[in-house]
Amino acid sequence: MLDIMKRITNIIKKLDDERSRKIIFLSHCILNENTRYPGGAFTGGMLSNVVQEIDRKGYGIVQLPCPEQRAWGGVLKKYMLLSYGLNNSGSLLNTFRTFLFPLFILHTKWVYKKMARDTIKMIEDYKNSGFDIIGIVGVDGSPTCGISTCLEMGKAFDYCAGLNIESIDRKIYNNKMYGKYLKQGKGLFFLEMEKILRRKDIAITYYSHDLVRETKGESIQCCL
């Protein structure tokens, strides 16, 4: 085994190249806002100021998968949209919502836990191979990828259930959502990440892009 490792190290040394060996992990929508909830994308694609800064610093980017896309019915997040206007829908879903909502959260946490495990395997691979992990960039305000702030899922769900679909307005929706249901702390995906990182005693630096300011059209400096 020692012999094999020696050979591998030797090959890598002989073939030394320009890679920086510095890696940063990004929440998916920083590179692709097309996965955001309807009304939550403010660029056609990526947040170019973040990408430019990373490029300037010479880091390699690992784009994390979008947890909500995985857990909430694909890129359109269909399961989440089922809650919109539920109060006046006459749907059976509304009758059973007190039972269904906890199941939805359980399912979400189960998917996120699996994703967190896969992400940490990737982090460990880079670390064990001699790469520096610069950090992970999350998205403040997201109920999933928030780092210092996130939405309260239960209250946000109730707000969505009370929406009148016919008169729904993007600006009012975003203002209400982030004006009323924001709380301190990490979103559900990063809570799962945190549990495993702590157990494995892996230290990670977190950065966060501010989605709340983005919804207000404020100019946002790169968080790095």
Ligand code: SF4
């Ligand atoms: S904040 Fe996270 S869950 Fe929300 S769209 Fe971005 S990557 Fe997906």
